[in-house]
Amino acid sequence: MTGSVEVTLPDIGDYKDVPVVEINVAVGDRVQIDMPLLSIESDKATMEVPSPAAGTISKLMVEIGSRVSQGALLMILDGSEEDRSDTAPISASEPKKPKDDLSATIATTGAPLEEFEPVERPNDRRVTGAVEPHASPSVRALSRELGVSLDGVTPSGLKGRVLRDDVINHVKQVMAEGRKESPVTDGAAPDWPIPNFEKFGTIERMPLSRIQKLTGANLLRNWRMIPHVTNFDKADVTELETFRKIVNDEAEQGSVKLTMVSMLIKAASGALKKYPRFNSSLGRDELILKQYVHIGFAVDTPNGLVVPVIRDCDRRSLLEIASEMRRLADKATKGQLAAEDMQGGCFSVSSLGGVGGHGFTPIINAPEVAILGAGKASTEAVWHGREFRPRLVLPISLSWDHRVVDGVAATRFLAFIASSLSDLRRCVL
Numbered sequence: 001m002t003g004s005v006e007v008t009l010p011d012i013g014d015y016k017d018v019p020v021v022e023i024n025v026a027v028g029d030r031v032q033i034d035m036p037l038l039s040i041e042s043d044k045a046t047m048e049v050p051s052p053a054a055g056t057i058s059k060l061m062v063e064i065g066s067r068v069s070q071g072a073l074l075m076i077l078d079g080s081e082e083d084r085s086d087t088a089p090i091s092a093s094e095p096k097k098p099k100d101d102l103s104a105t106i107a108t109t110g111a112p113l114e115e116f117e118p119v120e121r122p123n124d125r126r127v128t129g130a131v132e133p134h135a136s137p138s139v140r141a142l143s144r145e146l147g148v149s150l151d152g153v154t155p156s157g158l159k160g161r162v163l164r165d166d167v168i169n170h171v172k173q174v175m176a177e178g179r180k181e182s183p184v185t186d187g188a189a190p191d192w193p194i195p196n197f198e199k200f201g202t203i204e205r206m207p208l209s210r211i212q213k214l215t216g217a218n219l220l221r222n223w224r225m226i227p228h229v230t231n232f233d234k235a236d237v238t239e240l241e242t243f244r245k246i247v248n249d250e251a252e253q254g255s256v257k258l259t260m261v262s263m264l265i266k267a268a269s270g271a272l273k274k275y276p277r278f279n280s281s282l283g284r285d286e287l288i289l290k291q292y293v294h295i296g297f298a299v300d301t302p303n304g305l306v307v308p309v310i311r312d313c314d315r316r317s318l319l320e321i322a323s324e325m326r327r328l329a330d331k332a333t334k335g336q337l338a339a340e341d342m343q344g345g346c347f348s349v350s351s352l353g354g355v356g357g358h359g360f361t362p363i364i365n366a367p368e369v370a371i372l373g374a375g376k377a378s379t380e381a382v383w384h385g386r387e388f389r390p391r392l393v394l395p396i397s398l399s400w401d402h403r404v405v406d407g408v409a410a411t412r413f414l415a416f417i418a419s420s421l422s423d424l425r426r427c428v429l
């Protein structure tokens, strides 16, 4: 049976003529039993008035600033007696349907209300010296549930009071800003102010290539989302370099050249076989371990950085890897790589050794879990027990995802690569 429910102010002790400081509902709103309808505030405390029944607000008798005492008629709602609260005079109908996810969250925070709660005045200072924002218990409960600090919310209520809608609007604004900054969509675009540089001198504008935009977005996402750690090591590549030169000198004119990068790839494929967690990807609730070894290598092209992938590196000879590398690097330089040439990588190698530098921290190429970097090899005096000997030493680095592997594993993995480069026979073991 349906009927009108008069919502009156319950017993509030000795207080009289207390102002209404917050109204959470408007005519036409559906409410549930115990949902806070409005807040009143004495000189010592704030109290929320819960709905005595479920139903629809049909009339509001008060507005913000109205002064009320026990028994005052606050509003009328149309409800049904079946849904009436034990403590309330009459009742209402079905529960309020949330309009969207945010409303749903808010609906679930709906208020078991409310003891008197001490009101923090703007001049009440806590130990920290900070001024606590002024808000009712249910607004505090809502902000706690949403993880929102009331300090950051712009209040719109009387006397600087933070209202329920202020918290909701704050969350909506933060979410909208988050979407704007999404690394996946706008990664290449800086979100800091871009001044008019012409004011300071002559400039030239150079449009970003498609590859630069895509790479920028991916790098930003990977950098932000993966807990990167980078380890450094050195590999004695004296013998390896001698071997490389001999092979290249013996090679027929026009045949494929053995390169340092191809040897890094071969050494990495051995390490991936020995330490399979490095040959995995992180799924939602699982680690996906791969039975194949496809390795990407960074190529610097006029249009930007690309990472073609060499398949089955564990099953290819060094010369086959070098040949495939040359083919893909040429394609990359001419801008002819197909999408599938860059897919399926398990691990990446990035070498700046042909350019210079002692070492760097490469960014992991998600969904891979690690990447090997190489600097320029140089001759160092290395102690051999009785004397220093000149050795060609290659600086290498490994960036790894700390969610998947740890420092001990990474140190072993990189040390294995270093020892493989010192003695390539290890790769065929």
Ligand code: CAO
Pocket (backbone or CB within 6 Å): 259, 260, 261, 297, 298, 299, 300, 301, 305, 329, 350, 351, 352, 353, 354, 355, 362, 374, 375, 376, 377, 378, 394
């Ligand atoms: N230490 C010392 N010398 C090195 C070396 C190293 N680690 N790596 C290469 N070299 C030497 C080579 O021996 C070669 O000399 P030779 O002609 O006498 O054999 C010369 O430098 C040129 O090497 P290279 O690096 O240009 O060629 P490569 O076949 O070794 O590598 C490729 C090919 C595609 C990896 C390279 O051209 C490239 O694009 N590198 C840049 C990758 C990059 O940008 N990485 C950074 C990503 S993060 O921004």
